[in-house]
Amino acid sequence: xxxxxxxxxxxxxxxxxxxxxxxxxxxxxxxxxxxxxxxxxxxxxxxxxxxxxxxxxxxxxxxxxxxxxxxxxxxxxxxxxxxxxxxxxxxxxxxxxxxxxxxxxxxxxxxxxxxxxxxxxxxxxxxxxxxxxxxxxxxxxxxxxxxxxxxxxxxxxxxxxxxxxxxxxxxxxxxxxxxxxxxxxxxxxxxxxxxxxxxxxxxxxxxxxxxxxxxxxxxxxxxxxxxxxxxxxxxxxxxxxxxxxxxxxxxxxxxxxxxxxxxxxxxxxxxxxxxxxxxxxxxxxxxxxxxxxxxxxxxxxxxxxxxxxxxxxxxxxxxx
Numbered sequence: 001x002x003x004x005x006x007x008x009x010x011x012x013x014x015x016x017x018x019x020x021x022x023x024x025x026x027x028x029x030x031x032x033x034x035x036x037x038x039x040x041x042x043x044x045x046x047x048x049x050x051x052x053x054x055x056x057x058x059x060x061x062x063x064x065x066x067x068x069x070x071x072x073x074x075x076x077x078x079x080x081x082x083x084x085x086x087x088x089x090x091x092x093x094x095x096x097x098x099x100x101x102x103x104x105x106x107x108x109x110x111x112x113x114x115x116x117x118x119x120x121x122x123x124x125x126x127x128x129x130x131x132x133x134x135x136x137x138x139x140x141x142x143x144x145x146x147x148x149x150x151x152x153x154x155x156x157x158x159x160x161x162x163x164x165x166x167x168x169x170x171x172x173x174x175x176x177x178x179x180x181x182x183x184x185x186x187x188x189x190x191x192x193x194x195x196x197x198x199x200x201x202x203x204x205x206x207x208x209x210x211x212x213x214x215x216x217x218x219x220x221x222x223x224x225x226x227x228x229x230x231x232x233x234x235x236x237x238x239x240x241x242x243x244x245x246x247x248x249x250x251x252x253x254x255x256x257x258x259x260x261x262x263x264x265x266x267x268x269x270x271x272x273x274x275x276x277x278x279x280x281x282x283x284x285x286x287x288x289x290x291x292x293x294x295x296x297x298x299x300x301x302x303x304x305x306x307x308x309x310x311x312x313x314x315x316x317x318x319x320x
Contacts, residue, residue: 047103054109067250068294071293084297096299098305100188101257104277105309108199108256113248115196116203117241123204124211136208140201151265154194155181158266181267184274194262199255203248210244211237214247246317250310253315257306278302 067084070078089092118261119139123132142150157163158180182191218236227235260279263269269276269284278298286295 001184007228018125036116063296063299066293067180067300069293072290073286074184074290077293082291084319085301086299087294088301093273093276094278094281096273097278097281100275101259101277104192104195104256104259105253108195108259109249109252111192111196112199112203112252113245115200116207116248117238117245119200119204120208120211121237123208126213127208127225130168133297136205139204142198143201148265150194151262152215154190154197154262154265155258182270182271186269187267191259191266195259196255198262199252203252206244206248207241210241211263214240246313249313253309253313254306257302257309278305 044279068076068079068081069077070080070084071232119135123135126132145153159165160177160182160221164180168174168177169306180186219232222232222236258279259277260283263275263280264275264283267275268279279302282295282298282302286293
């Protein structure tokens with residue numbers, strides 16, 4: 001490599017540093033800067049990771065460990081292997097609670113997602129008006145109400161002398177009135193109605209946000225081709241909000257499978273275990289029956305059930 005020679009005022013010749021040396025210095029400075037940024041990023045991540053490990057991963061590992069023991073939470077535990085899991089398969093209450101949770105998916109997930117699609121598509125047509133703002137506010141309001149308060153309110157509405165039955169009597173349908181949360185045939189659908197009412201606003205808002213990013217020229221081209229409102233919805237709107245639908249379905253299915261607050265406040269699992277769900281049974285097993293190992297085994301099975309339902313949905317709805 002050629003070296004540049006310079007002459008100073010005294011006539012002495014000096015050899016300048018090669019260009020590769022300055023390039024190497026810049027590379028070392030860049031590497032040091034990246035290293036400092038990496039340490040800063042690591043310093044920001046470590047506290048959050050420590051809290052996550054302490055309050056999520058450690059309890060999860062302990063739950064798996066407890067599921068192999070017979071323990072009442074106080075005295076010494078006894079290792080029983082897979083006996084707790086075997087007892088779950090033989091318990092009619094456990095199987096019934098899982099079946100109830102799967103039925104709640106219809107009310108907590110499918111109903112609000114479908115209604116959310118219809119309401120979002122309707123609101124999008126007059127998105128800049130005051131009516132659209134009022135509609136979004138009213139529909140999203142249940143999301144900011146605590147689930148305990150929502151359960152208490154709907155318990156009053158669905159009581160024998162509640163507003164729902166009074167309205168039915170007022171329009172001449174007194175023969176169909178009943179204690180909706182106290183009847184084994186209507187208790188689970190009534191709880192599902194409460195869940196659908198809570199989830200509708202979130203689904204509507206997420207889907208509306210997805211619809212606002214659709215290029216208006218697509219609708220103009222569809223109208224030029226003679227497509228009607230229904231064809232536009234199925235050909236343009238629905239495929240464009242596939243990811244938002246996936247988020248809504250995932251969130252609402254998890255809410256259905258993990259339902260606890262609404263069920264505990266409104267029915268406490270009754271009548272005759274018709275609204276018993278896994279989250280409520282885990283609570284009863286762990287804190288009332290003192291079967292911590294059995295409750296832990298059900299929690300592990302329940303977590304596996306949630307993953308088995310949610311992961312395929314995420315794979316189907318993700319963007320290509």
